[in-house]
Amino acid sequence: MKTGKSYPHVCPSAKSLVKIKERITQLTARERAPILLENIVGSMNASLRGWSNYFHYRNSNGVLEKMKTHAEERLRKHLMKRHKVKDRGIGLGRFPSQQLYTKYGLYKVPTTAGWKSAHASV
Template identity: 35%
Template structure:
């Protein structure tokens, strides 16, 4: 790859960039299309189960989130993961407030930790560090 080139493969965008040490490296981030597809699928679940208890909605979206995050766990995905985590949390907040016939998102009513501890919302959005092969082991 030349400077500034990029390509997409298996749901990732690969960019050639300079690292902090000045060497050339590859930046692999999830494609915007992959993220949009996930959010579209989750949005359909929220719309279809709007009158259902939040526990049922979480039971349906957790496997989807877990699978998507595990696939894109490699590379530089933390910004994308944070966007998805915030989006899902906001949708869950809105679902709970609608169930109580109230407007807003309940920012003062529920803490972030409450969703993950009490409702069991998927919370493992950690990026797996890449293990680089040394030249001697090749």
């Protein structure tokens, strides 16, 4: 029964977070290095956009931040493998987070909730 009141704590489940992280990890796997980078980033963006739009509400800021960090780390790791950069420190300098969004076109997962309640006001 809907009362119109918002839930006290609404956020994506741990299972959902694990599932999207596995999806991003699959998309940036080492064996996908021969695939065009634009296609890899496009697939990542589609998954990230769909997942974050579905779960972008109330208390999900922490989970969204974890997903954003995971996506950045996976794309950076993929670029490091693709360009044969072995040192993580050099990889962070060569592929900073801002560049992942501007140069490579990674979708920036919003880290602040867009909705204030789980129910729309009537």
